[in-house]
Amino acid sequence: xxxxxxxxxxxGDNHILKGISTxxxxxxxxxxxxxxxxxxxxxxxxLLGLYEIDEGHIFFDxxxxxxxxxxxxxxxxxxxxxxxxxxALFDSMTxxxxxxxxxxxxxxxxxxxxxxxxxxxxxxxxxxxEAFKRFPDEISGGMQKRVAIARAIVMNPNYLFCDExxxxxxxxxxxxxxxxxxxxxxxxxxxxxxxxHDMNSxxxxxxxxxxxxxxxxxxxxxxxxxFKTDNEAVSSFVYSSDLFKKVREVYLKS
Amino acid sequence: MKHLAAIGRYMIMxxxxxxxxxxxxxxxxxxxxxxxxxxxxxxxxxxxxxFFIGGVVAIQTALNLENPLIPKSLIGFATRQSVILEFAPxxxxxxxxxxxxxxxxxxxxxxxxxxxxxxLEVMGVNPLNYLVYPKIIALxxxxxxxxxxxxxxxxxGYSAINIAELSTSxxxxxxxxxxxxxxxxxxxxxxxxxxxxxxxTIPSYHGYYMKGGALDVGKASTTAFVWTTxxxxxxxxVLTQLILG
Numbered sequence: 001x002x003x004x005x006x007x008x009x010x011x012g013d014n015h016i017l018k019g020i021s022t023x024x025x026x027x028x029x030x031x032x033x034x035x036x037x038x039x040x041x042x043x044x045x046x047l048l049g050l051y052e053i054d055e056g057h058i059f060f061d062x063x064x065x066x067x068x069x070x071x072x073x074x075x076x077x078x079x080x081x082x083x084x085x086x087x088a089l090f091d092s093m094t095x096x097x098x099x100x101x102x103x104x105x106x107x108x109x110x111x112x113x114x115x116x117x118x119x120x121x122x123x124x125x126x127x128x129x130e131a132f133k134r135f136p137d138e139i140s141g142g143m144q145k146r147v148a149i150a151r152a153i154v155m156n157p158n159y160l161f162c163d164e165x166x167x168x169x170x171x172x173x174x175x176x177x178x179x180x181x182x183x184x185x186x187x188x189x190x191x192x193x194x195x196x197h198d199m200n201s202x203x204x205x206x207x208x209x210x211x212x213x214x215x216x217x218x219x220x221x222x223x224x225x226x227f228k229t230d231n232e233a234v235s236s237f238v239y240s241s242d243l244f245k246k247v248r249e250v251y252l253k254s
Numbered sequence: 255m256k257h258l259a260a261i262g263r264y265m266i267m268x269x270x271x272x273x274x275x276x277x278x279x280x281x282x283x284x285x286x287x288x289x290x291x292x293x294x295x296x297x298x299x300x301x302x303x304x305f306f307i308g309g310v311v312a313i314q315t316a317l318n319l320e321n322p323l324i325p326k327s328l329i330g331f332a333t334r335q336s337v338i339l340e341f342a343p344x345x346x347x348x349x350x351x352x353x354x355x356x357x358x359x360x361x362x363x364x365x366x367x368x369x370x371x372x373x374l375e376v377m378g379v380n381p382l383n384y385l386v387y388p389k390i391i392a393l394x395x396x397x398x399x400x401x402x403x404x405x406x407x408x409x410x411g412y413s414a415i416n417i418a419e420l421s422t423s424x425x426x427x428x429x430x431x432x433x434x435x436x437x438x439x440x441x442x443x444x445x446x447x448x449x450x451x452x453x454x455t456i457p458s459y460h461g462y463y464m465k466g467g468a469l470d471v472g473k474a475s476t477t478a479f480v481w482t483t484x485x486x487x488x489x490x491x492v493l494t495q496l497i498l499g
Contacts, residue, residue, distance in 0.1 A: 041315060048376050049376075050375060050376070052373060075377050077376065077377070077378040078377075078378050080376060082372075082373065082376040083368070084372065084373060086367045086368055086369055088369035088370050088372065088373040089370075090370055090373075091364075091368075091370075101377075102377055104277070104279075105276070105277055105280065105377065105378075105379055106377075161376075194352060203375070
């Protein structure tokens with residue numbers, strides 16, 4: 001579980017996060033949504049420790065990240081897995097080398113143990129064995145996302161972060177990736193936080209949705225509640241297309 | 255003010271490079287990889303440039319020796335001195351600021367643009383130690399390149415003189431041996447070690463702290479080349495004053 005309290009973050013005079021508080025539950029897919037410039041990416045980078053927050057607290061299962069010493073912060077970091085928007089695979093390494101990289105860095109496993117573990121998680125994300133020895137630029141975007149997910153979960157993290165995990169993918173691949181993330185979240189019982197613009201993801205896997213507007217928390221709830229919300233900002237963002245307006249109407253009627 | 259801030263950030267970067275070391279077994283393989291790419295990968299161009307520069311220095315010296323009272327052995331002497339003191343350590347370093355420097359900036363810059371550096375950081379790896387430290391260690395072998403450049407420069411001079419029949423081999427070899435001061439080689443290698451450190455760290459700085467997209471990687475590479483060259487030239491002056499002055 002990740003709990004954030006009154007997070008404030010500014011870059012010079014630009015006040016980005018204005019006192020956000022919420023809680024991301026374990027075993028659930030938590031989505032952060034909002035328009036471009038609403039502070040989603042900054043919030044995620046604060047959670048990942050890539051940005052220092054100006055005020056507030058981030059608790060990783062009761063541990064206050066701000067009050068931890070360097071070693072404590074490092075221990076938390078090793079419990080994080082991250083899937084970047086562009087996958088961020090190391091292009092000088094093969095698929096299996098990318099996945100076994102965190103094992104090489106932080107465990108004392110033998111080469112064969114590392115290979116077995118990497119192969120197991122790659123199979124879990126449904127990647128075919130013939131792709132294991134290929135380099136990232138030799139596989140498709142969807143496969144790259146799977147490899148990125150495999151690399152993120154290879155160390156059995158407690159927290160999984162995904163930045164726009166299905167951007168640049170065709171609708172079918174996007175749905176597969178969404179479902180894969182949800183399955184892994186439940187199977188490994190981890191706290192998953194996803195930064196997304198994709199309304200299909202919101203409808204399909206949004207166990208909890210946090211809607212940001214201009215650096216404030218505008219709304220939070222589940223994908224069931226988002227259909228019924230009367231919050232204007234949420235409605236105009238989520239139901240901006242006719243298709244989703246109709247989906248909402250049908251849902252509310254049923 | 256902007257440049258002062260950049261110097262400060264460069265110093266902070268250097269401090270970070272030596273903090274939180276990467277696992278020994280991984281670091282060892284990274285160092286071998288960098289030696290292969292930065293040192294052995296540069297040998298071809300260094301041999302080529304040094305050979306022809308040595309040849310040009312010898313020919314120009316020979317063509318300017320019109321006075322029959324000046325011995326022909328001066329051609330070998332001038333070639334040796336020019337190559338050992340300046341052409342091998344300084345000119346080779348400027349050429350490699352283009353080759354090695356732009357490679358380092360573009361490879362680290364691309365990792366920055368494609369979030370690979372963020373990925374390292376999130377995993378709990380110190381990206382600066384992982385990316386820059388092996389380059390610094392690999393470039394400790396840089397004097398090896400410069401020693402080859404010295405040899406090839408003198409060989410180039412010897413070959414050019416013989417091909418153009420501007421002097422005899424005996425005179426040239428006598429000139430090479432004339433008043434040889436081993437301290438000049440020491441001076442050249444001291445310079446080389448400093449230049450190697452600059453070659454590893456300045457392009458790394460420009461790649462690591464770059465912002466933007468693919469186009470900015472190219473711009474960062476150019477900036478890195480310009481600044482590495484400027485700092486090498488300034489340090490060349492400072493070290494010459496300190497060591498030989």
